[in-house]
Amino acid sequence: MMEDTKKALTKDWWLLFIEENFSFTETKVFKDVLSESLQENLYKGVKEMLQSRINRLDISNGFRLYQKGEEIGDSKVRNLIRENKLGSQESIESYCKRIFGENYGIITNYGERHSDILAENVLEAIQPLFDIIGIPPWGVELTTFIGNYGWTPLGIHTDQRGENVLHFHLGPGKKTMYTWNEDVYKEVGKGVSNNKDVEPLLEYAQKYEFGRGDLYYMPWNKHHIGFSGDFSIGVTLWFNNPTKCSFSKLMIESIKNMFLKDDMNIIESQLDYLNNEQTFNDFIGTLNISSKTLNEPLVDFLQYTYKEYKKCLLSNGGWQNIPLRHHKKVENTNHCFPEFEFKKIVGSNVFKITHEKEEDRLLVYVRGVRLSFKYFEGLVKIIDMVNTGKVIEVQDVIEEIDDLPKDVVIYFLKTLVNNRGLKIQEAPLEEIQFQ
Template identity: 35%
Template sequence: MIAETVTAFNERWWNNFLESTNVLKKTNVFHNCMQKQETASMREDVMKIIRLIAINNIPEFGFRLYIEGKNIASKELSSFFENFTPGNDEKFEEWSERAFGDKKFGIIINRGEKFNPTLVEKIAKKITPLTEKVGIPRLGVTFTIFIGNYGWTPLGIHTDGLGENVMHFHLGKGGKTMYTWDVETYEKIVEPANRFNNTKIEEILDKANVFDFEDGDIYFMPYGEYHVGKSDELSIGLTLWFNNHTESALAKKLIDSLLFNNLEESYEILPMDTSPYYDFENFEDVKKLFHNNFGDKNFLTLLESTYRDYKMALYSNAGFWEPPFPKAEKIDHNLNFKIKIKEPFKIIYYSDSDSLLNLFIRGKKISLINNSSIIDLIKKLNSGEQLQKETVFNTLDISWNLDIKKYVLDIFFENHIIIVDYA
């Protein structure tokens, strides 16, 4: 009897994944999940991220570089970007040789999802069957990208944040090894003062669990395990973080969002306070900065509205925390075209007034005039239907002039939710 082949990332594969990880509680490796041409394409996507960061010289967006174990400071990074911006067609291996030669190096890029929507789309398609089974992490999904041949992870032995389960998509070409220790074993053999960012790795390797993986493999690890990676060969690893932090962490994130959306930024220098301790009239200096609607509702009602927007934004982006940067490219409305939604994403919406329709597109809230024809168009797109240009314009309000209809389409396009196919 010939065994049935299970395609990676389909429902049966994810069922096996959940069983093999004890429903996201056990470390494991899954081999041959991606074809070589797919990982090569994803390495090119990562190179586009490095190129974008280098061209714009923005290391503050979570870019860290280590050369021969030394963390390169911001000023040196600026010089590095100027001299070693990857070329448009330069392969990862070619750029690494040009930039580093024989030196050992490591690059860590946090929140990589905001820099390359195409890479997010590829990963989102893979993990959607999983999130449909187990749900979306309450604080979203994020990328961290590990690049190089740096040997031991520069951070040393450590644990990840509370509630942060990680899935490592290994993009090759070289392999990688992860060493893990369960909490009881590790804390028995390592003194408290030395447990975090521990670089005395070889001394306790005999007590470690060892996981080897290669190009196209996936490594899963639940939060709480002490671990360290080793990459002697040149490789890229895309780590996908499922962020289920504490209830307090979610509450604080919502409060930050509430303040961001309701508090005007002021650069006025405060005067010295000459009033007596029982006089609070100068609280007006703070009160005036809040939007008018802030005073019309109680705090928890406002926070609940913030949570609604936060959750709908997260779901509109397949669980990913960061929305992509808007496209600079525009639709050429002089040509004929068809449009289709980018799977697995959906446009989510609600209306809380007669005048505004609130759309959530790839993690971003956009408010438009409340018109039922926009909802009709969204329903057609969300169904997966490919729509002719004429159908789109006929669906939108007949009383609108052509520029308004183009504007609606442009919003969809610049926020990476539709594919435009020019016929």
């Protein structure tokens, strides 16, 4: 415990971090700063993420496997893992060596989507930094690097504009990063992206070596490549500060995600096409927006969308990607969460559920999602109960909220559980069904 106290990533530590990397402009290695408990929790989170990916065969979006520097296609990856699940007793290194061979690399995106352990522990580690600099407009997200793949298979490259990176290194092997300033690389590397002809350019690079327990920071505008000779695991956190154009595209996408109904009715052909207003009425009818909002000026609607996006992001702690739901849709049936009425539930101390009243609706913001219910004071009371972070008996909630039918209370709680706002106490990962 004494060691963990010494290595706590406090507000003072993060202030020193900012000072030593010259306000996020310079690459820097911070040696031996990750506590044993944080390393252990991040390892558990990486394993939880891999179990979510591998055991559900979810490798289509953000899962890349490389063997001897060559990317392996999705169908071949599925064939490798279909009958080879990652169990609770096997280590990540042992499993990967057994299934993927001696020389491999796994790069996975959206770690916060697949592991609550990762999402909660990384967020707790960086919260003091958020308190100093604020939350990036596009939030943060996680990528993991696993294996002993030698040179990063992507070649020498730069990251997305504005996306600064923090690398939490779990080891056990060391990793070496080589970086080139933009003007240097333009001259010696001709500015080539994903350049795999690395050796001739190393003499012009800056070299950074880090090992287990170290933290590596790099700004977005550095050409770089990594080398991992021995097996190691790294968890990277991306601070997504987008361009103005990218953020505007995100706002437009948010309109679609938050307000567009999935109406599959066919629109018929039209006479007097230019003057026929029916298509416009059909378009407006697919927007799940109150009449009051629709009749306000466009700039008010855009600001409304902007604020709703931010409320959702904050409810997810700043994580860009929402976690996986347990089920595609929760109905008031027992098969979603068997014997739910007799379970214990617990709210998160990290991700608080927020709510607002809008006309006759209760808008609930939970883990990045905006849910809409008919307004009842009892539902607000439930949110207040679970936001305490205490373990609660579902039966006790039913008894406390005596002005609502039991089925309504159970459905509301199931919906919060389904969207990761609540957890069923002591539900093992292997017992949870993912969709």
